[in-house]
Amino acid sequence: GAVVSQHPSWVICKSGTSVKIECRSLDFQATTMFWYRQFPKQSLMLMATSNEGSKATYEQGVEKDKFLINHASLTLSTLTVTSAHPEDSSFYICSAREVARRETQYFGPGTRLLVL
Amino acid sequence: QKEVEQDPGPLSVPEGAIVSLNCTYSNSAFQYFMWYRQYSRKGPELLMYTYSSGNKEDGRFTAQVDKSSKYISLFIRDSQPSDSATYLCACAMNTGFQKLVFGTGTRLLVSP
Numbered sequence: 001g002a003v004v005s006q007h008p009s010w011v012i013c014k015s016g017t018s019v020k021i022e023c024r025s026l027d028f029q030a031t032t033m034f035w036y037r038q039f040p041k042q043s044l045m046l047m048a049t050s051n052e053g054s055k056a057t058y059e060q061g062v063e064k065d066k067f068l069i070n071h072a073s074l075t076l077s078t079l080t081v082t083s084a085h086p087e088d089s090s091f092y093i094c095s096a097r098e099v100a101r102r103e104t105q106y107f108g109p110g111t112r113l114l115v116l
Numbered sequence: 117q118k119e120v121e122q123d124p125g126p127l128s129v130p131e132g133a134i135v136s137l138n139c140t141y142s143n144s145a146f147q148y149f150m151w152y153r154q155y156s157r158k159g160p161e162l163l164m165y166t167y168s169s170g171n172k173e174d175g176r177f178t179a180q181v182d183k184s185s186k187y188i189s190l191f192i193r194d195s196q197p198s199d200s201a202t203y204l205c206a207c208a209m210n211t212g213f214q215k216l217v218f219g220t221g222t223r224l225l226v227s228p
Contacts, residue, residue, distance in 0.1 A: 004159070034216075041124065043218040044160070044204070093159050105216060107152075107159035 003027055004096050006108035013084055014116055021079045021111045023094030030096035033077040034105060035069060038091040050077045084115045119143050120207055122219030131228050135192040139205035139219045142186065146207035146217075149181050151190045154202045154221065163203075164190070195226045 003026040013019050023033055031052050036044040048058045048069050056069035068080040077096075081088055091112050095105040122139045129135055137151075148167055152160035164179040166172045166188075172179045180189040188205055202221040209215070 006159075041220070043120075043122075043220040044216075045218075046215055049215070091157075095159075104162060104165065106162070109159045110157070112157065 002098065002104075002106045004094065004106050004108040006094055006111050008111060009109060010112040010114075012114045012116065015085050016083055019081045019084055019113060021081075021092055021094075021113075023077045023079070023096070023108055025075045025096040025106070028096075028098050029074040030077075031074060031099050032097045033071060034095045034097070035067075035077075035079050036093045036095065038093060038110075044093065047079075081113065084113070086115045089113055089115045117142055118219075119217045120205060120219040122205055123222055124220050126223040126225050128225045128227065129195055131195060131197060131226055133195050133226070135190075135195050135199070135224060135226075137190040137192075137203050137205075137222050137224070139188045140186055141188070141207050141217075143207070143209075143217075144183075144186070145209045148208040149179070149188045150206040150208070150216070151177075151179055152204040152206060152218075154204055156202075160204055192224075195224075197226050197228050200224055200226045 005024045007022045033050045035047045038044045047062045048056045050056045050069050050071040052071045058064045071077040093110040095107045120141045150165040151163045154160040166179045166181050169181050169183045176193045178191040202223045204221040205219045206216040
């Protein structure tokens with residue numbers, strides 16, 4: 001149980017284009033989903049917290065107009081990187097938290113983004 | 117100073133060895149402590165979590181928290197080559213778990 005999927009697993013795009021990443025909880029309902037970014041040899045850094053039906057909360061230094069988050073249902077959250085640039089190239093990982101188990105986050109497999 | 121410090125390694129051990137992985141943290145408000153395992157190019161997988169100080173054992177894994185020294189440890193007994201991965205510690209406060217603060221991860225290599 002507690003499986004989280006992400007799609008796509010990797011994406012290469014040209015600078016200036018937008019990329020959408022999906023995060024789904026497959027066998028549980030997640031009122032809260034989290035989006036992280038991980039650069040090589042660095043720790044996971046929380047970008048934003050996404051609550052179903054409300055606006056996302058962004059961490060300091062993360063541009064909300066550049067990283068659009070939508071949490072339209074209890075099983076789906078999307079992250080759109082708008083006008084991507086090479087410095088946005090990273091490993092993006094989502095996690096989801098079960099309603100009944102607030103202390104545990106289940107992570108997706110990640111999406112590797114390369115912006116040329 | 118980072119809130120959670122972790123030696124990046126790599127830590128190389130022979131199969132069967134006891135492995136000790138450690139983190140220190142600076143925020144005394146942290147109450148929950150977690151260990152995740154991350155294989156290359158995959159998302160983290162929760163191994164164990166501990167509330168406040170004390171020990172917790174699960175099979176070959178033991179998590180230990182010493183809040184007085186702000187030190188957390190993960191011990192792996194009888195290590196296997198399949199344990200080779202990056203181990204991340206994470207801390208959270210007692211207020212809704214809105215934010216996990218991760219260490220950089222320690223890369224572990226267990227050789228057959």
